[in-house]
Amino acid sequence: EPEVTQTPSHQVTQMGQEVILRCVPISNHLYFYWYRQILGQKVEFLVSFYNNEISEKSEIFDDQFSVERPDGSNFTLKIRSTKLEDSAMYFCASSPGMNQPQHFGDGTRLSIL
Amino acid sequence: AQSVTQLDSHVSVSEGTPVLLRCNYSSSYSPSLFWYVQHPNKGLQLLLKYTSAATLVKGINGFEAEFKKSETSFHLTKPSAHMSDAAEYFCVVSRGYSGTYKYIFGTGTRLKVLA
Structure with a gap:
């Protein structure tokens, strides 16, 4: 069964550095999402992406965050200048159509030192 | 605004006994609801x-859930727990906006299965 893949599984970065989290969604899916889960807290929506543009973003997704689909297969989340509070598990998801179930990757654990 | 509330943060059951994980939702219109599982x-x-489509929904691994509008509930059940069911379970409601649907998650219920 096709799956969403995320790399790396664990990323350790110094505060203030840029980090890029990578995702390969399922190939025929059209809608892409990033969520995050801070340890001990709820899974929170960050951003949705369709037709090469952001459809919706949460208040968490400020100017430090950006997303890109650079080559038709990868979907990346960039954090320009990381803060300690960005430490979390980041999940990528994709779905084949509007309001179809989302398929999730295994996540990237981001640790900011 | 849409939201889901998972009423138990931890549930422990013995292997072979029924599982009930509770979820209540809040929605201003007919919601789309999901249950997800996360293994370590x-x-x-x-x-x-x-x-x-149907108020009783059957899922994978013997799980099912019943949508009850009058009670705004979507509880997850399984007749007989297996050790492999030990995991965290999330109730999710989706909310549409500008042509995409974001997920709103509950806080999760950690299921422990005792031998």
């Missing part, structure tokens, strides 16, 4: 979904 160090796997 793994991603979120879809167990089942409700999208207004």
Whole structure:
């Protein structure tokens, strides 16, 4: 069964550095999402992406965050200048159509030192 | 605004006994509801979904959930727990906006299965 893949599984970065989290969604899916889960807290929506543009973003997704689909297969989340509070598990998801179930990757654990 | 509330943060059952994980939702219109499971160090796997076709929804691994509008509930059940069911379970409601549907997650219920 096709799956969403995320790399790396664990990323350790110094505060203030840029980090890029990578995702390969399922190939025929059209809608892409990033969520995050801070340890001990709820899974929170960050951003949705369709037709090469952001459809919706949460208040968490400020100017430090950006997303890109650079080559038709990868979907990346960039954090320009990381803060300690960005430490979390980041999940990528994709779905084949509007309001179809989302398929999730295994996540990237981001640790900011 | 849409939201889901998972009423128990931890549930413990003995192997072979029934499982009940409770979820209440709040929605201003007919919601799409999902249950996902997360095993340790793994991603979120879809167990089942409700999208207004039938109120009793059957999912994978013997799980099912019943949508009860009068009680605004979408509880997850399984007749007989297996050790492999030990995991965290998330109730999710989806909310549409500008042509995409974001997920709103509950806080999760950690299921422990005792031998």
